Amino acid sequence: MKIIYTDVLIIGGGLAGLRMAIGAKRRGHEAIILSLVPAKRSHSKAAQGGMQASLGNVIKGQGDNEDVHFEDTVRGSDWGADQQVVRMFVNTAPKAVRELAAWGVPWSRVRKGDREVIINGQKVTITERDAAHGLLAQRDFGGTKKWRTCYVSDGTGHAMITAMADQAIAASIPVHERTEALALIHDGGRCYGAVVRDLITGQLTAYVAKATAIATGGAGCLYRVTTNAVICEGIGHAIALETGVATLGNMEAVQFHPTGIFPAGILVTEGCRGDGGLLKDVDGHRFMPDYEPEKKELASRDVVSRRMEEHLAKGKGAKNRFGEHLWLDITLLGENHIKHNLREVYEICHYFLGVDPVKEWIPVRPAQHYTMGGVRTTPTGESPTLKGLFSAGEAACWDMHGFNRLGGNSVAETVVAGMIVGEFISDFCDRSENNVNIPTALVHGYLEREQAKLTAMLTGRGTEAAMDLRVAMQQIMTAKVGIFRRGADLEQAVDELQALLVRSRNIRVRSRAAGANPELVAAYRTQKMLKLAVTVAYGALVRTESRGAHFREDYPRRNDAEWLKRTLASWTNEQDTLPTLRYETLDVKTMELPPGWRGYGTKDYTDHPDTAARQKEVDALREKLAPAGRFAVQKALLPYEELLPPRFRGPNERIDERF
Amino acid sequence: MADDAAHRTLTLQILRYNPQEPDSTPRMQPYQLEEADGMTLFIALNEIREKQDPSLQFDFVCRAGICGSCGMMINGRPGLACRTLTKQLTPETTLAPLPVFELIGDLSVNTGKWMRHMSERLATWVHLKTEEVDLQRIEEGMEPELADQIYLLDRCIECGCCVAACGTARMREDFVGAVGLNRIARFRLDPRDAREDAAYYELIGDDSGVFGCMSLLACHDLCPKDLPLQTQIAFLRRKMVVVGLK
Numbered sequence: 001m002k003i004i005y006t007d008v009l010i011i012g013g014g015l016a017g018l019r020m021a022i023g024a025k026r027r028g029h030e031a032i033i034l035s036l037v038p039a040k041r042s043h044s045k046a047a048q049g050g051m052q053a054s055l056g057n058v059i060k061g062q063g064d065n066e067d068v069h070f071e072d073t074v075r076g077s078d079w080g081a082d083q084q085v086v087r088m089f090v091n092t093a094p095k096a097v098r099e100l101a102a103w104g105v106p107w108s109r110v111r112k113g114d115r116e117v118i119i120n121g122q123k124v125t126i127t128e129r130d131a132a133h134g135l136l137a138q139r140d141f142g143g144t145k146k147w148r149t150c151y152v153s154d155g156t157g158h159a160m161i162t163a164m165a166d167q168a169i170a171a172s173i174p175v176h177e178r179t180e181a182l183a184l185i186h187d188g189g190r191c192y193g194a195v196v197r198d199l200i201t202g203q204l205t206a207y208v209a210k211a212t213a214i215a216t217g218g219a220g221c222l223y224r225v226t227t228n229a230v231i232c233e234g235i236g237h238a239i240a241l242e243t244g245v246a247t248l249g250n251m252e253a254v255q256f257h258p259t260g261i262f263p264a265g266i267l268v269t270e271g272c273r274g275d276g277g278l279l280k281d282v283d284g285h286r287f288m289p290d291y292e293p294e295k296k297e298l299a300s301r302d303v304v305s306r307r308m309e310e311h312l313a314k315g316k317g318a319k320n321r322f323g324e325h326l327w328l329d330i331t332l333l334g335e336n337h338i339k340h341n342l343r344e345v346y347e348i349c350h351y352f353l354g355v356d357p358v359k360e361w362i363p364v365r366p367a368q369h370y371t372m373g374g375v376r377t378t379p380t381g382e383s384p385t386l387k388g389l390f391s392a393g394e395a396a397c398w399d400m401h402g403f404n405r406l407g408g409n410s411v412a413e414t415v416v417a418g419m420i421v422g423e424f425i426s427d428f429c430d431r432s433e434n435n436v437n438i439p440t441a442l443v444h445g446y447l448e449r450e451q452a453k454l455t456a457m458l459t460g461r462g463t464e465a466a467m468d469l470r471v472a473m474q475q476i477m478t479a480k481v482g483i484f485r486r487g488a489d490l491e492q493a494v495d496e497l498q499a500l501l502v503r504s505r506n507i508r509v510r511s512r513a514a515g516a517n518p519e520l521v522a523a524y525r526t527q528k529m530l531k532l533a534v535t536v537a538y539g540a541l542v543r544t545e546s547r548g549a550h551f552r553e554d555y556p557r558r559n560d561a562e563w564l565k566r567t568l569a570s571w572t573n574e575q576d577t578l579p580t581l582r583y584e585t586l587d588v589k590t591m592e593l594p595p596g597w598r599g600y601g602t603k604d605y606t607d608h609p610d611t612a613a614r615q616k617e618v619d620a621l622r623e624k625l626a627p628a629g630r631f632a633v634q635k636a637l638l639p640y641e642e643l644l645p646p647r648f649r650g651p652n653e654r655i656d657e658r659f
Numbered sequence: 660m661a662d663d664a665a666h667r668t669l670t671l672q673i674l675r676y677n678p679q680e681p682d683s684t685p686r687m688q689p690y691q692l693e694e695a696d697g698m699t700l701f702i703a704l705n706e707i708r709e710k711q712d713p714s715l716q717f718d719f720v721c722r723a724g725i726c727g728s729c730g731m732m733i734n735g736r737p738g739l740a741c742r743t744l745t746k747q748l749t750p751e752t753t754l755a756p757l758p759v760f761e762l763i764g765d766l767s768v769n770t771g772k773w774m775r776h777m778s779e780r781l782a783t784w785v786h787l788k789t790e791e792v793d794l795q796r797i798e799e800g801m802e803p804e805l806a807d808q809i810y811l812l813d814r815c816i817e818c819g820c821c822v823a824a825c826g827t828a829r830m831r832e833d834f835v836g837a838v839g840l841n842r843i844a845r846f847r848l849d850p851r852d853a854r855e856d857a858a859y860y861e862l863i864g865d866d867s868g869v870f871g872c873m874s875l876l877a878c879h880d881l882c883p884k885d886l887p888l889q890t891q892i893a894f895l896r897r898k899m900v901v902v903g904l905k
Contacts, residue, residue, distance in 0.1 A: 099794055108807070155814060352723075
């Protein structure tokens, strides 16, 4: 059996994984990236509309800064986010977008002078400043006070990962393509790497590393209808969970994107609405202003998705042979805009729907889109319970999104977290006490255990077919653990998923194909996915409130008094059929932005007993320190800068904010 | 859009070969399935694997035409399977792996390995003029049109269709293909890249580069992203001739 040694093992070749590897390599540590697919094909690529960073170049972004981005993100999270982490993020996002600009990303740029845009369904002329000419442009996105989303047409993720993967090649970082981590190697307290399967030959290899990082993205394939790529199966989440030591945070927080094309679920970007597109019903009526008079189509995604489903439930959906849907109308943006700034949308509509979005409306319905939950880490990206295990990006929960992520904040997070966690991984590897010194018997034990599991499925007496279990799981998740959740449904879902999980221990793989054997791949992944699905459903059942994307019809209020806390799930015993849940309290007394109304969605919530006092304290501090400027106010309210790696500290220059 | 008429029965003739199995020999294998509304080859192939043959190998990732994983020969022409609607196909369709690339099995080929090699060889990254960028400062400006032009060439998804369609690539193993030449054209445009034409000439100024192109231009006709490969290759050839004559 083969063992490969390295300093840093990165599991996942998307933006977060690539950036962590680049950071570690620059600090002198050898890094190997494992990726199911060539890095440039990772799901980071699918980000269309853009990346939030408070540059404030465009006139509609004037006055934007870290403070505004911070408040938008915390409100978006429905106060589930860790506010210190959000601060770290918003301060680093401008640096991340500027680094990528230097690395060659062809960001769309501002042109000075007049231009016509669509705002609230009306043509409006705005004038861009001379000083902004040629700088990075921003577009409007949901849940934001300013135009903050930097973009490359609507192929932002594509351009970002192309540049990032090329930088990784420039740094001679090996990407072991078509490999899959099956299990983390650990001794109960320290992570030492992973057992890895080659998806060409089917061979197992152990990778031993000082630091191991999970950057495997989301788990959309738990659902039947998702915008996620077919590789987003949550296996990174699952191998962390299967250690029994690492925990997953807030797995019940699942985002549904308002505009998946119907019925395929392929994403069309939020940029469609940011640029002025409208949602319409069967009568051609623009219904969002009826529900959300202030933000309309540009409330946060959880709110818009719920309003759409609510409107469908009133019988206002259009019908085609696949079922009911609503319409996205971008015809008002005009041909030139669509073919230049929304060209991927144009291609998707053309190829998959036979629809010309210049002239016709696009059939849409909300689809699973984003996994807010993930491997629980500290603000350094390290697991608080399993030393040497790190995580970043969608796979992680350090926790900047809470219960709902804003559009444009995910690709931003991948790069920002990659930058920050890459530094902390390097610090970790710099310390000599973190050198790896493990008996090879431990490694061989893991290799043998994983090989035995595979062999059992190939030669054992199992009777279950993996794909049947997977399809049943996806149906349950979509039907019962979706946008609107009810206690009775969730109880059923938990029971049914547990039953599927038990059956999955009895899978039989019929195919004997040498090499990767696609049926075997589906089999072991399905076993892992079922554990995750149960974790999502069980977390949703126990959380008897509504917060962000987690909406309980039987508990429609956000309940800060009882539920201002983060779910932590662990899988303590392999034979269990449910995770063990614990809760981590979010401390209102240290919040820079105490809980309140989000500015959209329902105004109905139950306050935490400490909220009023903290709000008073915050207001007094703001008033007292106002003359000292916004940085002084911020520092007094929530110090965070010492949490950042030194190289990413410091202010961000803007046209209107020089230093 | 209403077509409640009886669905066609499709026959997919798929080239099967698993190099991991010593006894495996390349062969065509037919699969029949009932067409469904809005069916793509992504849906059809997955249905075959789920219901008929769990050993069938193919690659999909985004299933939305943006990642470049699913390039294959569809009735003899390279294309993206995920966005090929079956209603555009004849009742009997032949699927084969892309040529030139290393075969993994059946319809799955190792384009990733080929592309990484091409990237290393052509140094397809922005060669920075300064080591460290001051990330706290306002970014360097760029004309909006230039950024758009760079993006136009940056849209390449490295699917390999241009290489599979290329006469030179079939004859010369070391030919960098339209994908490689397009990358160079992209960096040539980019003022952030420190390299001059003399440096690019070192990379592509011979028959494995721009002078290997026979101008058959199937790459241009078959590029799923409609990249302007014809004009880019012609332009690059002219620029490289200028360097070569110096």
